[in-house]
Amino acid sequence: MIVYAEYVLLENFIMNYIILHMTSKFSKYPSKKYKLLIAAFISALYAFIIFIPSLHFLFTVIMKLACSMVIIVLAYTPHKFKDFFRLLGIFYLITLIFGGAGFAIFYFTNFNGIISNGIFYTTDVSAKNIFIAGGTAYLLIHFVWGYITDQVKKDKIFLKVKIQIKDTIVECVGLVDTGNALKDPLTNYPVMVVEYKALEHILPLEITDVFSSSKYPSLEQLSEIFNHNEWITRIRMIPFKALGTENGMLIGIKPDMVFIEKDQDVKNIKDIIVAVYNNELSKDGNYKALLHPDLL
Template identity: 40%
Template sequence: MDVLFLENLVINFLILYVTSIFSKVRVSSLRIAVGAAIGASYVAVLILLPGMKVYGTIIAKLLLSAGIIAITFTPEKLKSFLKVLAMFYVSSFIFAGAAFAFIYFNQSGGFVRNGIVYVFWRYKLTVLVLSLMMVGIVVKILIEIIQSRTKEKYLMPIKISFEDNVIELAALVDTGNSLHDPLTNMPVIIVEYLAIKDVLPADIQDIFKESKENDLDNISRVISNSKWFSRFRLIPFMSIGKDNGILIGFKPDYIEIGKDDEKKGVKDVVVGICNKTLSRNEGYRALLNPELV
């Protein structure tokens, strides 16, 4: 029983960890370990104790899965719960497929009891490690495919016009960007400073070069004497680790979103300048508010 428990504890921990990655819900390792221990205990008792067939039914297993997800991830909404539960089953199927592939090639024996498959492996540790390696490769490939397709779907070319200057760059439609100018309620596009600096006046560039975009006194002094005074905006925002952030924004002449026959011109918009890199590989340099698409 102890060996069976430990094996399932490791596998369940990894399944829940992968579930966390797929569902993008961060939880502590302790909570994952608790959920894994519950699942491992259930399997060990189900296989080794007689008269437990009722707990091996589909309904019982569904209830167990729901309980593990509720305890590990504590989703607040039904939609979030179902999403995490679905990712849990996807992760489980990936692990099961990898394990059965090696079982087949290794020609191992085993038995089925109460709906649970238990396998005898001559080189159990080796097969387990190989299975985990295969799962790691599959998960990595799936994540890269999903991320790349998601980005391609939501990447759009945009043009930003300031006076006689036009900046062209790629933007990601970011569903998490719900920023609006508090005075005019115009939607905000977040753009990297380095992508837009050439069209900014020298005094405005100095704010970002010296990393003083959070110094309100300095910003007020510079902006009050700038030719861009009428364009100036201050946009409050909240993000992880920063409850009261301020984004410097400017009103462009207009922006153009999309390409060819799908081009869309927008004037009622504010460009918020971010002094950080938005994409590691520079696949995009701006974040579009979904309202603009």
């Protein structure tokens, strides 16, 4: 059987680019188009190893994994290990679905091909079959991914939270947010983000006046008010990063105690900072606080 090199390169380049693009889309990790094109082209060259016996050691499992990692770095340049392994996992998931869809299409169209060292080579591939396989895989991923994310949303953990300062306690519903990694730079205590409206009744009049007049009051504003007040020892500045905000600051307050209720259990937490968020955390009002995962 004759295997045409240009077909091998074209097939792999198209499918690899689609897979890399889909990985970026479903991981919500942005990447430059030229990076995806370069990574897709280099990964397409991997199939040519079959023609070079001296490079057949690259067909081992460890080398295949290493090559996959290189492709992820080339395509996305992740700066954190967490992002790197998340991209790698999604990349493999999408690759498996695309591979299954491709094999199904080729099977039902009576393809002629061979499998060598885990790589599939076909001689009668057509643009039509490539796009049918790609389209089928896209639909599978789209609907399956949507179902999975819906199930994850349903399983979000909502807990009852009570915040105490002196003799006053306020209650609200908190969502355990695995993306909340905020910590107080001064004490390294975990930070719980709470809507201002949920805390309004527990704060002194001086603080509520500041938040009413300014959406994001500064530490200087609060320092002027509490320069000779015991509340100054409770005030913290919590730096944060978010989409569109590189060097944000939240006003934090040290409560006397926070109670987190889960089922019949109540956890009392003293080493914690409550960051005041002068906006809505949930559009539908299901929760008023974001809990740091370390609190559980």
